[in-house]
Amino acid sequence: MERNTKQRQEIIETLKACYDHPTIKELYDLIKKNHKNIGQATIYRTINNLVKEDVIRRVECPDGIHYDYRKDHYHFYCLKCSKITDVFLDNKIIDNLLLSSNLNNIKHVNLVFEGICDSCKGKSSYEIK
Ligand SMILES: [Zn+2]
Ligand SMILES: [Zn+2]
Numbered sequence: 001m002e003r004n005t006k007q008r009q010e011i012i013e014t015l016k017a018c019y020d021h022p023t024i025k026e027l028y029d030l031i032k033k034n035h036k037n038i039g040q041a042t043i044y045r046t047i048n049n050l051v052k053e054d055v056i057r058r059v060e061c062p063d064g065i066h067y068d069y070r071k072d073h074y075h076f077y078c079l080k081c082s083k084i085t086d087v088f089l090d091n092k093i094i095d096n097l098l099l100s101s102n103l104n105n106i107k108h109v110n111l112v113f114e115g116i117c118d119s120c121k122g123k124s125s126y127e128i129k
Pocket of ligand 1: 078079081117119120
């Protein structure tokens with residue numbers, strides 16, 4: 001474990017400072033800026049480990065996988081500009097959803113709403129596929 005501590009910390013701190021849900025490539029590029037000698041394979045492996053350990057989370061969107069440090073919310077994905085926005089739902093809604101199902105060992109809820117964001121809605125809506 002010890003050998004990875006620095007990289008782990010670096011990934012966590014970088015992601016913590018991000019509010020725009022970077023992809024693994026974007027996250028790597030950000031870290032690379034300050035740490036020229038960290039290898040891509042190490043970063044990718046460490047990111048995957050952090051996800052497995054539930055330290056950071058994956059956000060699966062139509063355009064690929066993004067990463068988020070914060071876990072207290074869900075996401076909205078704009079089908080037009082690919083922007084990802086945080087969505088805060090009352091936890092009771094999710095609890096009720098799970099209660100009404102027979103699922104009782106849920107560890108993560110990966111909920112992504114897909115639609116058109118406010119700033120895209122205003123302009124030439126007829127172009128939306
Ligand atoms: Zn948009
Ligand atoms: Zn988020």
